[in-house]
Amino acid sequence: MGDRWHIEVDRGVCIGSGMCVSSAPGGFTLDSARQSHPAAPDTDAAEALLAAAEGCPVEAISITLADSGEAVFPPEE
Template sequence: MSDTQWRLEVDRHLCISSGMCVGIAPDHFELEGDGSHATADVVDQDEAVVDAAESCPVEAIRVLSAASGDLVAPAD
Protein backbone atom coordinates (compact mmCIF):
# COMPACT_ATOMS: atom_id res chain seq x y z
CA MET A 1 0.00 0.00 0.00
CA SER A 2 1.13 3.48 -0.79
CA ASP A 3 1.71 6.06 1.92
CA THR A 4 -0.27 8.47 -0.28
CA GLN A 5 -3.45 6.44 0.08
CA TRP A 6 -6.10 6.26 2.76
CA ARG A 7 -8.45 3.48 3.83
CA LEU A 8 -12.07 4.48 4.48
CA GLU A 9 -14.26 2.75 7.04
CA VAL A 10 -17.93 3.44 7.76
CA ASP A 11 -19.47 1.92 10.87
CA ARG A 12 -22.94 0.99 9.62
CA HIS A 13 -24.15 0.50 13.20
CA LEU A 14 -23.34 4.13 14.06
CA CYS A 15 -24.38 5.67 10.73
CA ILE A 16 -27.67 7.60 10.89
CA SER A 17 -27.81 8.32 7.12
CA SER A 18 -27.50 12.09 7.56
CA GLY A 19 -25.99 12.35 4.08
CA MET A 20 -23.29 14.80 5.17
CA CYS A 21 -20.54 12.58 3.74
CA VAL A 22 -22.28 12.27 0.38
CA GLY A 23 -22.81 16.02 0.22
CA ILE A 24 -19.17 16.76 1.07
CA ALA A 25 -17.42 13.91 -0.79
CA PRO A 26 -19.85 12.51 -3.39
CA ASP A 27 -17.01 10.78 -5.26
CA HIS A 28 -16.21 8.72 -2.16
CA PHE A 29 -19.51 7.99 -0.37
CA GLU A 30 -23.00 6.75 -1.30
CA LEU A 31 -26.19 6.32 0.72
CA GLU A 32 -27.98 2.98 0.65
CA GLY A 33 -30.93 1.66 2.61
CA ASP A 34 -28.77 0.69 5.59
CA GLY A 35 -26.63 3.85 5.63
CA SER A 36 -23.60 5.31 4.00
CA HIS A 37 -20.74 3.36 2.51
CA ALA A 38 -17.45 4.23 0.87
CA THR A 39 -17.38 3.75 -2.90
CA ALA A 40 -13.85 2.30 -2.53
CA ASP A 41 -11.99 0.83 0.44
CA VAL A 42 -8.72 2.57 -0.44
CA VAL A 43 -8.50 6.01 -2.05
CA ASP A 44 -5.84 8.53 -2.96
CA GLN A 45 -5.52 11.26 -0.35
CA ASP A 46 -8.34 13.76 -0.74
CA GLU A 47 -9.14 16.45 1.79
CA ALA A 48 -12.85 15.95 1.04
CA VAL A 49 -12.84 12.57 2.84
CA VAL A 50 -11.27 14.19 5.91
CA ASP A 51 -13.95 16.90 5.79
CA ALA A 52 -16.63 14.19 5.51
CA ALA A 53 -15.25 12.28 8.50
CA GLU A 54 -14.97 15.45 10.57
CA SER A 55 -18.52 16.48 9.63
CA CYS A 56 -20.22 13.16 10.41
CA PRO A 57 -22.56 13.92 13.33
CA VAL A 58 -21.98 10.48 14.91
CA GLU A 59 -18.32 9.95 13.87
CA ALA A 60 -19.21 6.83 11.89
CA ILE A 61 -16.43 7.47 9.34
CA ARG A 62 -12.78 6.74 9.95
CA VAL A 63 -9.98 7.69 7.56
CA LEU A 64 -6.82 5.66 8.09
CA SER A 65 -3.39 5.62 6.49
CA ALA A 66 -3.46 2.67 4.09
CA ALA A 67 0.22 1.98 4.77
CA SER A 68 0.39 2.25 8.55
CA GLY A 69 -3.22 2.09 9.73
CA ASP A 70 -2.76 5.35 11.65
CA LEU A 71 -5.90 7.41 12.18
CA VAL A 72 -6.09 10.44 9.87
CA ALA A 73 -9.63 11.57 10.73
CA PRO A 74 -11.66 12.35 12.67
CA ALA A 75 -9.23 14.14 14.93
CA ASP A 76 -9.40 13.28 18.61
Protein backbone atom coordinates (compact mmCIF):
# COMPACT_ATOMS: atom_id res chain seq x y z
CA MET A 1 0.00 0.00 0.00
CA GLY A 2 2.85 2.44 0.73
CA ASP A 3 0.74 4.99 2.65
CA ARG A 4 1.12 6.01 6.29
CA TRP A 5 -2.04 5.82 8.35
CA HIS A 6 -3.23 7.48 11.54
CA ILE A 7 -5.33 5.08 13.64
CA GLU A 8 -7.78 6.25 16.31
CA VAL A 9 -10.13 4.34 18.60
CA ASP A 10 -13.15 6.14 20.04
CA ARG A 11 -13.02 4.76 23.56
CA GLY A 12 -16.47 6.21 24.25
CA VAL A 13 -17.80 3.77 21.64
CA CYS A 14 -15.42 0.81 22.11
CA ILE A 15 -17.08 -2.16 23.85
CA GLY A 16 -13.87 -4.15 24.30
CA SER A 17 -14.85 -7.08 22.11
CA GLY A 18 -11.19 -7.68 21.25
CA MET A 19 -11.95 -8.36 17.60
CA CYS A 20 -9.36 -5.74 16.58
CA VAL A 21 -6.67 -7.55 18.57
CA SER A 22 -7.64 -10.82 16.88
CA SER A 23 -7.75 -9.27 13.39
CA ALA A 24 -4.52 -7.31 13.70
CA PRO A 25 -2.25 -8.92 16.31
CA GLY A 26 0.28 -6.33 17.36
CA GLY A 27 -1.83 -3.53 15.89
CA PHE A 28 -4.09 -3.02 18.88
CA THR A 29 -3.98 -3.65 22.62
CA LEU A 30 -6.68 -3.78 25.27
CA ASP A 31 -6.10 -1.96 28.54
CA SER A 32 -7.27 -3.14 31.96
CA ALA A 33 -10.74 -1.71 31.25
CA ARG A 34 -10.81 -3.69 27.96
CA GLN A 35 -10.65 -0.49 25.92
CA SER A 36 -8.76 -0.76 22.64
CA HIS A 37 -5.71 1.35 21.81
CA PRO A 38 -3.68 1.36 18.60
CA ALA A 39 -0.21 -0.03 19.25
CA ALA A 40 1.18 2.76 17.05
CA PRO A 41 -1.21 5.60 16.17
CA ASP A 42 0.87 6.48 13.09
CA THR A 43 1.89 3.40 11.14
CA ASP A 44 2.38 1.95 7.71
CA ALA A 45 -0.82 0.99 5.93
CA ALA A 46 -1.66 -2.69 6.41
CA GLU A 47 -4.55 -4.89 5.31
CA ALA A 48 -4.85 -6.35 8.83
CA LEU A 49 -5.44 -2.88 10.32
CA LEU A 50 -8.13 -2.14 7.74
CA ALA A 51 -9.73 -5.53 8.41
CA ALA A 52 -9.76 -4.74 12.14
CA ALA A 53 -11.51 -1.41 11.52
CA GLU A 54 -14.02 -2.98 9.15
CA GLY A 55 -14.69 -5.82 11.61
CA CYS A 56 -15.22 -3.66 14.68
CA PRO A 57 -18.80 -4.41 15.78
CA VAL A 58 -19.39 -0.79 16.88
CA GLU A 59 -17.21 1.01 14.29
CA ALA A 60 -15.01 2.54 17.00
CA ILE A 61 -11.87 2.50 14.83
CA SER A 62 -11.11 5.22 12.31
CA ILE A 63 -8.22 5.36 9.88
CA THR A 64 -7.01 8.45 8.05
CA LEU A 65 -4.05 9.13 5.80
CA ALA A 66 -1.34 10.49 8.11
CA ASP A 67 -0.18 13.19 5.69
CA SER A 68 -3.53 14.57 4.52
CA GLY A 69 -6.13 13.46 7.07
CA GLU A 70 -8.21 11.96 4.26
CA ALA A 71 -10.54 9.23 5.49
CA VAL A 72 -9.59 5.64 4.76
CA PHE A 73 -12.18 4.06 7.07
CA PRO A 74 -14.96 4.70 7.47
CA PRO A 75 -15.04 6.13 3.97
CA GLU A 76 -16.51 9.59 3.56
CA GLU A 77 -19.89 9.54 1.91
